[in-house]
Amino acid sequence: MSSAGVMPQDQPARISGIDKIERRRIALAESALKTLGELGYARTSLREIANNSEFTHGVVHYYFRDKIDLISYCVRYYKTKCAQRYDEVVETATTADELGAGFLAKMTQTLVDETPMHRLWYDLRAQSMFEDQLRADVVAIDQLLEAMIWRILGRYAELVGGEPAVDASTAYALVDGLFEQAVVNYADDPAGSSERLVQRVSSVLPKLITT
Amino acid sequence: MSSAGVMPQDQPARISGIDKIERRRIALAESALKTLGELGYARTSLREIANNSEFTHGVVHYYFRDKIDLISYCVRYYKTKCAQRYDEVVETATTADELGAGFLAKMTQTLVDETPMHRLWYDLRAQSMFEDQLRADVVAIDQLLEAMIWRILGRYAELVGGEPAVDASTAYALVDGLFEQAVVNYADDPAGSSERLVQRVSSVLPKLITT
DNA sequence: GACTTTGCTTGACACTTGTCAAGAAGTCTC
DNA sequence: GAGACTTCTTGACAAGTGTCAAGCAAAGTC
Numbered sequence: 163m164s165s166a167g168v169m170p171q172d173q174p175a176r177i178s179g180i181d182k183i184e185r186r187r188i189a190l191a192e193s194a195l196k197t198l199g200e201l202g203y204a205r206t207s208l209r210e211i212a213n214n215s216e217f218t219h220g221v222v223h224y225y226f227r228d229k230i231d232l233i234s235y236c237v238r239y240y241k242t243k244c245a246q247r248y249d250e251v252v253e254t255a256t257t258a259d260e261l262g263a264g265f266l267a268k269m270t271q272t273l274v275d276e277t278p279m280h281r282l283w284y285d286l287r288a289q290s291m292f293e294d295q296l297r298a299d300v301v302a303i304d305q306l307l308e309a310m311i312w313r314i315l316g317r318y319a320e321l322v323g324g325e326p327a328v329d330a331s332t333a334y335a336l337v338d339g340l341f342e343q344a345v346v347n348y349a350d351d352p353a354g355s356s357e358r359l360v361q362r363v364s365s366v367l368p369k370l371i372t373t
Numbered sequence: 374m375s376s377a378g379v380m381p382q383d384q385p386a387r388i389s390g391i392d393k394i395e396r397r398r399i400a401l402a403e404s405a406l407k408t409l410g411e412l413g414y415a416r417t418s419l420r421e422i423a424n425n426s427e428f429t430h431g432v433v434h435y436y437f438r439d440k441i442d443l444i445s446y447c448v449r450y451y452k453t454k455c456a457q458r459y460d461e462v463v464e465t466a467t468t469a470d471e472l473g474a475g476f477l478a479k480m481t482q483t484l485v486d487e488t489p490m491h492r493l494w495y496d497l498r499a500q501s502m503f504e505d506q507l508r509a510d511v512v513a514i515d516q517l518l519e520a521m522i523w524r525i526l527g528r529y530a531e532l533v534g535g536e537p538a539v540d541a542s543t544a545y546a547l548v549d550g551l552f553e554q555a556v557v558n559y560a561d562d563p564a565g566s567s568e569r570l571v572q573r574v575s576s577v578l579p580k581l582i583t584t
Numbered sequence: 585g586a587c588t589t590t591g592c593t594t595g596a597c598a599c600t601t602g603t604c605a606a607g608a609a610g611t612c613t614c
Numbered sequence: 615g616a617g618a619c620t621t622c623t624t625g626a627c628a629a630g631t632g633t634c635a636a637g638c639a640a641a642g643t644c
Contacts, residue, residue, distance in 0.1 A: 186591085202503035204415035207631065218593055220634085229632065285499040291492045291557060292413035301561075327580070331554070332573045339550020343542070346502060350512075362543045369538070369580045397621090418601060429623055431604085440602065 187225050190215060191239045194232055199278025203233075203289050230295045237286060237299040240279065245306035247272060252313055258321040265314055266363060270356040273344055280345045308334035315370060324373035333370055337363065398436050401426060402450045405443055410489025414444075414500050441506045448497060448510040451490065456517035458483060463524055469532040476525055477574060481567040484555055491556045519545035526581060535584035544581055548574065 193215035198206050208229055212219040226232040248268055255261035273280065283303075290300035312330040319326050326333065344359040404426035409417050419440055423430040437443040459479055466472035484491065494514075501511035523541040530537050537544065555570040 202500065204500065205503065220594070221592055223633065224591070281499075281502045285502070287557060288492075288496040288499040289413065289415065291496070291560065292416065297561075300557075304557075328573075328576060331569070332551070332577065335550040335554040335573070336547050336577065337550070339546040339548070339553070340543070342550070342553075343546040346498060346511075346515075349502065350508075358542070362539075362546070365539060366543065366547065420601080431624070432622055434603065435621070
């Protein structure tokens with residue numbers, strides 16, 4: 163993803179140069195993600211992305227080959243920020259209840275705080291079924307998320323003194339189904355949506371463990 | 374959805390007139406669904422839809438107010454064809470195993486035979502998060518599908534001599550999560566995708582029943 | 585301080601999009 | 615068969631799209 167940190171320190175100018183390029187790409191990616199999260203893939207244009215940044219529309223092609231290259235970069239950038247979300251909870255929790263409560267709290271928090279990003283994720287995953295160039299990046303994120311859920315479920319089983327009753331992909335698909343439902347319904351009823359998510363996940367989690 | 378069958382028989386001309394309009398709308402909707410299923414929402418234009426039909430691009434605005442009106446009509450038309458898919462299985466099965474096998478068989482069959490339609494459905498549900506005009510129709514279909522899953526689970530519980538352990542929305546979200554995963558992965562590995570779907574659904578279903 | 589490189593803006597291009605109006609072709613009515 | 619209505623085609627429109635080339639301005643280099 164990034165070549166930063168590879169250059170030796172006797173070329174400080176070049177390092178900052180590369181870093182500057184990378185920082186610009188990140189700045190553009192963040193503007194793009196903001197726009198994509200608001201408008202969705204189908205309605206987001208490069209000019210709109212540039213309007214939401216500090217640059218003009220031409221600069222996009224200075225840092226990215228084309229539109230799909232930018233969006234692909236956005237997806238890869240996004241993944242670095244989302245898949246370790248629950249790691250702290252997993253590591254610090256000492257009882258199953260504590261883990262469950264911490265997981266659910268973080269889950270509803272990200273549902274509320276980052277609704278546009280989650281909307282975008284489900285949009286992009288759907289787009290990847292039609293746009294081959296997005297496939298690989300989407301698959302990679304799906305795997306990260308699956309591993310994340312698996313760490314939680316594994317630790318949960320450990321704390322409860324049992325074993326996961328389903329494999330990692332199944333567990334991810336189930337939890338993701340519940341979460342996507344909450345994201346889709348969030349606009350209509352934010353409070354109720356996160357409330358129901360908590361209740362549903364906590365009712366399902368125990369069923370995925372054999373004691 | 375349709376006003377057919379409401380007119381009395383003493384106005385045969387008007388009936389066939391209205392029917393003709395409705396038939397044209399349906400023909401256009403089917404062409405549109407075919408195109409949408411192949412290209413996805415973002416890449417489907419009215420001209421492309423017309424190219425895949427027997428008409429020219431202008432005719433769309435004779436039968437539909439605008440693009441979103443056509444797509445909304447498509448969604449409503451689509452729903453009439455998909456939510457009773459498992460009803461026969463539910464009604465004829467006399468044992469839990471028979472119901473499960475029939476359900477899984479139909480499920481993989483529709484996954485294979487109607488992949489583009491399922492892709493489109495997940496695409497449109499994502500679009501509905503950004504396009505308010507699609508919301509109502511998507512919610513209506515989601516409810517139909519939820520009721521469909523609920524009928525299956527209820528009958529399954531009955532045959533197994535137990536009770537559903539989750540509510541209808543939860544059951545739907547879980548099964549839908551598994552199905553969406555299968556649809557997304559279908560392009561990469563069709564056979565494996567449906568195989569895993571069968572295995573996963575059949576491993577999860579019993580967990581949703583308390584005996 | 586001239587020269588080169590880098591970063592960014594501007595304006596243009598070819599093309600596609602949704603929409604609509606004018607009118608042709610067909611159908612029906614009397 | 616003339617006139618009216620329905621159905622469909624054609625061509626145009628304004629707006630928006632991704633892309634790119636020319637050139638300006640600042641930073642770095644010698």
